[in-house]
Amino acid sequence: MSNWSPIAILPNPSLKNPIEGHFVAFAGTSDARAVAICQASPKFGELLSRFTDAFGVAIDPAVLIARADKLPISGDAFLSFRDLVVASIIPYSRSLNTVYRNSNRIAYSNSFWIYPWMLNAQTNSLTMSTPALTAFHVVEHFGGQSTPELSVMQVDDIDEPLFDALLARWTRHYFGKRARWADRALFRSLNTAFHAAALPGGVGVTLFDLGRNVSLWVSALEILSHPRIAKAGLSTVYPLSERIAYCNSEVERRKYAAYNPTRKKNVKEPRRPLPCWMYGKLYQARTISFTAIECRLRR
Numbered sequence: 001m002s003n004w005s006p007i008a009i010l011p012n013p014s015l016k017n018p019i020e021g022h023f024v025a026f027a028g029t030s031d032a033r034a035v036a037i038c039q040a041s042p043k044f045g046e047l048l049s050r051f052t053d054a055f056g057v058a059i060d061p062a063v064l065i066a067r068a069d070k071l072p073i074s075g076d077a078f079l080s081f082r083d084l085v086v087a088s089i090i091p092y093s094r095s096l097n098t099v100y101r102n103s104n105r106i107a108y109s110n111s112f113w114i115y116p117w118m119l120n121a122q123t124n125s126l127t128m129s130t131p132a133l134t135a136f137h138v139v140e141h142f143g144g145q146s147t148p149e150l151s152v153m154q155v156d157d158i159d160e161p162l163f164d165a166l167l168a169r170w171t172r173h174y175f176g177k178r179a180r181w182a183d184r185a186l187f188r189s190l191n192t193a194f195h196a197a198a199l200p201g202g203v204g205v206t207l208f209d210l211g212r213n214v215s216l217w218v219s220a221l222e223i224l225s226h227p228r229i230a231k232a233g234l235s236t237v238y239p240l241s242e243r244i245a246y247c248n249s250e251v252e253r254r255k256y257a258a259y260n261p262t263r264k265k266n267v268k269e270p271r272r273p274l275p276c277w278m279y280g281k282l283y284q285a286r287t288i289s290f291t292a293i294e295c296r297l298r299r
Helices: 032-040 041-047 074-099 160-175 181-196 207-222 234-242 274-298
Strands: 002-009 017-022 025-029 062-067 118-120 124-127 134-137
Touching: 002 041, 002 118, 017 074, 017 234, 025 032, 025 074, 032 041, 032 234, 041 124, 074 160, 074 181, 118 134, 160 181, 181 207, 207 234, 207 274, 234 274
Parallel strands: none
Antiparallel strands: 002 062, 017 025, 025 062, 118 124, 124 134
């Protein structure tokens, strides 16, 4: 178990069971690998013990770990693993919340925010590097905190078939012999979806904040369907959605009038599956949002 190395700390999710990714994983502090890491590096164990919520109540953060024999792994690969985990949890949790009217599930990607401070294994000091700040400090003065606008929640629900499919693509893209445009588009799309699934704002959310998230969801779908040599939009997202084999026949049935801004009068539009209708509504909402912003700026 001691051949695993810590990569990053996530103070918001609570993990009873690890989320495995072949040679990377999200693990809780009680995971045998995390325990072995803390035994080998007591300073890292002290760092984990210094996390609390906003009121000083101790919390057990999650740790992103990787097999030492597979290092170095690019930062993009780690972030894409985080993004695919979020894609396998957030939509699934939101759908369960809708069906069962229970909000006690992780519904925002902020829960998988990576803490900026991390232990430097060579110096046993804390380091941070962001676009805004590069700094170092000592563990003894550290006080880590979970995101105050979110509660610390346990990860219970994950879309296993989706997770397995995305993990296979992640392994192929970052560790395979040949790069593919479809894989590159997929992980660009998942990164956009990660930000689309975030809280639209903290205190005082405006319509413009909601519009930004809608725009990001639309962009995520357009990136996913991007043909590389042409533009993406309704003409690429609709066909992609129609090629999917849906488990629910009502979702798959082509009975929905999806949005088409170029629709001609007296010309019957083809009916499409439910996801096309939903994307069309998001597309319209993005257009309305941008129009509202432009009108406000002209005042």
